[in-house]
Amino acid sequence: MKGLVFSFFLFVSSLVFATWSLGFEDCYNYKYLRNDTKKYSMGQDRLEAFESNKDNFILEKRWPTINLKLTPQEEMSRFGTTGLEVAKKAYLAQHFDGTQIRGSVCLTITREKGVRRIKGWRVEKNPPMPREYLDPAYPEEKKKGIDWSILVHWTYPPDIRGAGLLIQSYNNKKKDHDTWVWFPSLRKVRRLTPSNGDDSVAGSYKTFSNGFLRRIGDEIHQIIGETMANGLYGLTYYDFVALEHKHPPHSPEFDRVMRRSLRPRECWVVRSVSVKGGYCDYYHTRVWVGDKEWGYGPLVEEYYNGSGKLFITENWPYMRQTGINMEIAAHWAGYANDINFEERGFNTWNAPEYGLGYKNPDEWFTLRELMRSVPTDYIPYMPVTPPKKLLPIENIFPSKELQEAYRKQFPEPVRQFPGEVRF
Numbered sequence: 001m002k003g004l005v006f007s008f009f010l011f012v013s014s015l016v017f018a019t020w021s022l023g024f025e026d027c028y029n030y031k032y033l034r035n036d037t038k039k040y041s042m043g044q045d046r047l048e049a050f051e052s053n054k055d056n057f058i059l060e061k062r063w064p065t066i067n068l069k070l071t072p073q074e075e076m077s078r079f080g081t082t083g084l085e086v087a088k089k090a091y092l093a094q095h096f097d098g099t100q101i102r103g104s105v106c107l108t109i110t111r112e113k114g115v116r117r118i119k120g121w122r123v124e125k126n127p128p129m130p131r132e133y134l135d136p137a138y139p140e141e142k143k144k145g146i147d148w149s150i151l152v153h154w155t156y157p158p159d160i161r162g163a164g165l166l167i168q169s170y171n172n173k174k175k176d177h178d179t180w181v182w183f184p185s186l187r188k189v190r191r192l193t194p195s196n197g198d199d200s201v202a203g204s205y206k207t208f209s210n211g212f213l214r215r216i217g218d219e220i221h222q223i224i225g226e227t228m229a230n231g232l233y234g235l236t237y238y239d240f241v242a243l244e245h246k247h248p249p250h251s252p253e254f255d256r257v258m259r260r261s262l263r264p265r266e267c268w269v270v271r272s273v274s275v276k277g278g279y280c281d282y283y284h285t286r287v288w289v290g291d292k293e294w295g296y297g298p299l300v301e302e303y304y305n306g307s308g309k310l311f312i313t314e315n316w317p318y319m320r321q322t323g324i325n326m327e328i329a330a331h332w333a334g335y336a337n338d339i340n341f342e343e344r345g346f347n348t349w350n351a352p353e354y355g356l357g358y359k360n361p362d363e364w365f366t367l368r369e370l371m372r373s374v375p376t377d378y379i380p381y382m383p384v385t386p387p388k389k390l391l392p393i394e395n396i397f398p399s400k401e402l403q404e405a406y407r408k409q410f411p412e413p414v415r416q417f418p419g420e421v422r423f
Helices: 002-020 044-051 072-079 083-095 208-213 237-246 252-260 399-407
Strands: 100-111 114-125 146-156 164-170 178-183 188-192 219-233 262-274 285-291 300-304 310-315 318-322 328-332 335-340 345-350 354-356
Touching: 044 335, 072 219, 083 219, 083 262, 083 285, 219 285, 219 300, 237 252, 252 262
Parallel strands: 219 318
Antiparallel strands: 100 114, 100 345, 100 354, 114 146, 146 164, 164 178, 178 188, 219 262, 262 285, 285 300, 300 310, 310 335, 318 328, 335 345
């Protein structure tokens, strides 16, 4: 009798867990290919796999809970958090509040007509921000100061060498970003507005909106469920450096090792509907996932038009990075990708040199610095480590350790991740 009572208790408990998300309830429909799969390498094979089934592009089929409607109170009661709170944490993870960055960025754009490779240098400054500024109810006019600043110099290929991008984002989000693009061949600077949010970055499939300009208030966020996503590369920063010395960053061998190292994470699934007049109003709905435990995201995101058809997918897994001060922290991965189904092309992003913990002076983030001539891909103030500390990889890794890193195909799962976002 006691066994029957216990079994009945377990049955009732399972119903409660399934209904109120005290346990894990996956809201993704696995009949359809998902964007973060390890099975397909980044490129034509994944594009063709998606296109082999037209239902792969339908929002309601991929995410059956997409039309879930909850008040913030109901959302909090059901999930223990809200889409807005998940978006806040993801925003801070993206902009590394209080952190400064220097690094190089390499991009491979693959189209049906051919391949284009681009390289540039990037510096970023993220002054600490009062957490109450992320509350939509906090009056915008009372928010002071700069939220974050980014400067990018493109150095390759020759037709865009010297072109640059400068963005100043204010804590007062009623103020548009100060976004400037420098064209050295024309000797002109162009300022972008919200209507330019869907403009392409350096001819890629990445837009200024989803690459730099998106603000929390440009969308309305709500959790629609949970899912598992391959959102963490199980590699250390040093494994990554060793891998780049063994294989070219965008080679099939490099891609294969990176995909094998991906680790699944339990994630919230968030539906973000764009607000008319904001930087994101060129799409209707964005479905993205954020790490439950650490708050980072989007790890995977999908963009849908007004008809509910998928037209862009993006993968942004995380990786452990080491700053100049040798502290390990969370960071955007040095390897990411996205697909544009409308144009049947894809991007692969890589950051072979990326470092945290620098002091980037305010004068770097000025129009004068943006318009500097860049004759080569070496910009003296932008290398990740100062010249005196830039050591050959053989000095960073003793020979035995280096060979072990080379052979590492299936790293141990990461059990702790220093640097998680906390409120």
